[in-house]
């Protein structure tokens with residue numbers, strides 16, 4: 001069993017595993033080179049030879065403890081038949097939502113459209129057998145937001161517009177949940193060892209809506225993953241102290257904390273759940289002294305706890321790859337010091 005796997009299932013160890021959200025892509029020049037030659041992002045995600053290469057790029061450079069498959073949470077809307085494009089400077093742009101078309105989408109058709117994703121997982125698993133392979137999905141709420149809003153909710157987002165048709169919302173959520181579970185099953189069958197669930201836009205929900213749109217849908221997905229005997233990592237970004245209710249209700253194997261949470265509060269309040277992440281991605285843009293202190297702060301707070309080192313959100317595109325190397329070295333040196341003491 002790998003150290004990362006042991007950590008997720010709650011074993012304490014002197015070894016802190018490390019990987020980074022959004023470790024494949026964006027900030028790596030070797031990714032940019034491939035991306036330049038492949039302007040169609042969806043097509044790139046459906047090309048196993050390139051997906052394998054991109055997924056393994058950060059492993060080759062930094063020898064991280066896990067490989068996250070190069071794909072996107074929006075492959076599920078794509079598999080359901082909604083148009084998905086990634087435009088330079090704009091991010092994802094989705095086609096008009098046709099609920100009847102989506103309701104008619106058959107599981108076989110969905111599977112066929114995403115077959116290459118599963119093939120890629122198999123390829124990665126074959127090559128990096130000793131590394132944990134992380135599969136992932138977007139949570140129902142986050143996918144619903146993209147599918148109805150048709151673009152990133154980063155700017156001009158109005159929750160009333162998203163939820164104005166209760167019938168549509170409920171119909172869509174049910175369909176999305178089914179396909180998320182199917183996508184998870186195929187990833188597990190192809191070799192994914194762990195599934196991370198990104199609820200990147202949970203923070204858009206007011207507290208009184210969290211149960212209905214965040215906790216319950218996440219609980220259903222986590223329970224589905226548990227029924228497959230696979231551990232899960234949940235990332236309900238932006239919900240502040242409601243992380244506590246999230247953990248009590250959803251009971252994920254491991255909780256990925258965002259950079260807004262105080263790690264001391266996390267240690268006191270979420271102590272029954274293994275923890276991942278937390279460090280602000282912007283700290284990676286600062287000088288090494290500040291960065292080292294910030295990394296050590298997380299490592300000290302969680303030193304006697306099942307903790308996976310990661311960030312509080314994805315690696316920013318402007319991050320220097322040498323900075324990732326610097327953090328990996330800090331963690332690995334600390335691991336060595338701790339294991340020689342034991």
Ligand code: 1CP
Pocket residue numbers: 020021022023024025026035041068069070071072073074086088091092136151152153154198200314
């Ligand atoms: O390590 C990796 O990068 C693995 C692959 C990966 C993952 C895990 C990509 C590739 N996307 C994701 C997850 C993802 N996609 C999330 C959840 C994590 C998070 O919160 O960051 C979200 C919200 C998306 C949606 C998405 N896809 C965005 C965000 C838009 C927004 O609303 O702010 C963007 C820009 C994409 C495109 C995308 N996905 C991945 C890459 C490398 C890119 C950039 C594509 C490009 O080169 O243009």
